[in-house]
Amino acid sequence: MDGNGRWAEARGLPRAAGHRAGVDALRRVVDACPEFGIEHLTVYSFSTENWARPTAEINALFDLLRLFVNRDLRRLHEAGVRIRILGSRTGLSDDILELIDKSTTLTAQNNRFHLNIAFNYGGRTELVTAFQALARRVEAGELSADEIDETTISQAIWSAGTPDPDLIIRTSGEFRLSNFLLWSSAYSELVFPDAWWPDFDRDHLAAALASYQARTRRFGGLQK
Ligand code: FPP
Numbered sequence: 001m002d003g004n005g006r007w008a009e010a011r012g013l014p015r016a017a018g019h020r021a022g023v024d025a026l027r028r029v030v031d032a033c034p035e036f037g038i039e040h041l042t043v044y045s046f047s048t049e050n051w052a053r054p055t056a057e058i059n060a061l062f063d064l065l066r067l068f069v070n071r072d073l074r075r076l077h078e079a080g081v082r083i084r085i086l087g088s089r090t091g092l093s094d095d096i097l098e099l100i101d102k103s104t105t106l107t108a109q110n111n112r113f114h115l116n117i118a119f120n121y122g123g124r125t126e127l128v129t130a131f132q133a134l135a136r137r138v139e140a141g142e143l144s145a146d147e148i149d150e151t152t153i154s155q156a157i158w159s160a161g162t163p164d165p166d167l168i169i170r171t172s173g174e175f176r177l178s179n180f181l182l183w184s185s186a187y188s189e190l191v192f193p194d195a196w197w198p199d200f201d202r203d204h205l206a207a208a209l210a211s212y213q214a215r216t217r218r219f220g221g222l223q224k
Contacts, residue, residue: 001026001043003172003196016060021198023064027072030081030115032202036209040114040162044180048088048122062096065119069099073106080112086158087121088129116162123182130156130183157183164188167212169205171197187219 001022008018026043033041046061076083083103092100100119133156137143143152154160164184170176173194177185191208193200216223 001045001197001200002170002174004198006172007196007198015057018196018198019057019060019064023068025198025200026068028201029205030076030113032205033113035202036205038113040116040165042086042116042118042159042162042165042181044118044121044178046087046119046121047179048120048125049179051091062093065096065117066099069103073103076115077107077110080110081107082110082112082114083107084114084116084162086116086118086126088125090120092120114162116159118180121158121180123177123179126158127153127183129158153183159184167191167208169193169208171195171200171204187217189215189217 004018004022005015006018007021008015011017030041033039045065050061051058073083085100085104089097089100130153134143134148134152138145138148159181162184164186165181165188168177168180168185168188168190170178170180170190170192173192175192177190181188189212191211193204193208195204
């Protein structure tokens with residue numbers, strides 16, 4: 001969800017206003033997904049690298065998670081949305097951890113739509129954490145080194161249980177993954193719309209999906 005800061009600066013607003021508008025865009029996109037048959041959505045809302053930002057901006061992003069959970073959790077739960085927050089718990093305050101646990105537990109049985117919020121997330125940290133967990137199981141004699149394969153790694157990462165993304169959309173015209181879903185993006189299709197995230201709407205989503213549909217996915221094989 002890139003471009004919140006530039007959206008705000010272009011309007012002479014503080015960056016936090018861009019992030020607030022970003023939450024509105026997130027609501028719009030979540031609401032539009034069922035129309036297109038999308039069942040899983042993972043959004044990148046705070047990266048492990050975002051700790052390098054000024055404290056005031058970090059606090060604004062944490063406040064938005066609080067606001068989002070407090071305002072939207074009940075409505076999303078009633079709509080059958082399962083919420084998972086993917087990321088490290090290290091460095092997060094107790095009240096944020098409680099909100100994460102509350103959203104996850106309340107919606108755990110829902111299956112109409114899966115919303116994953118990558119928060120305090122980094123793809124490399126996700127892999128390090130998974131490999132450490134697997135190494136501990138090897139040390140404990142529960143697993144042999146040879147049993148570590150793509151399936152065991154997929155089951156050990158934070159996004160375990162979520163299908164690999166078919167499509168990754170990065171807004172604001174930057175052509176990078178920036179440490180997002182490094183393991184599961186192996187064969188994802190990528191689109192990079194020019195729009196800043198707060199302007200992203202149903203029509204941008206439709207255009208990204210049309211671009212996706214026009215592609216041939218070979219997964220390393222030959223075209224059928
Ligand atoms: C990137 O824009 C965006 C982020 C770092 C945060 C995205 C967060 C939200 C949309 C709101 C949070 C939502 C929840 C549910 C917690 P940028 O700040 O890097 O923009 P810039 O590249 O234009 O400066």
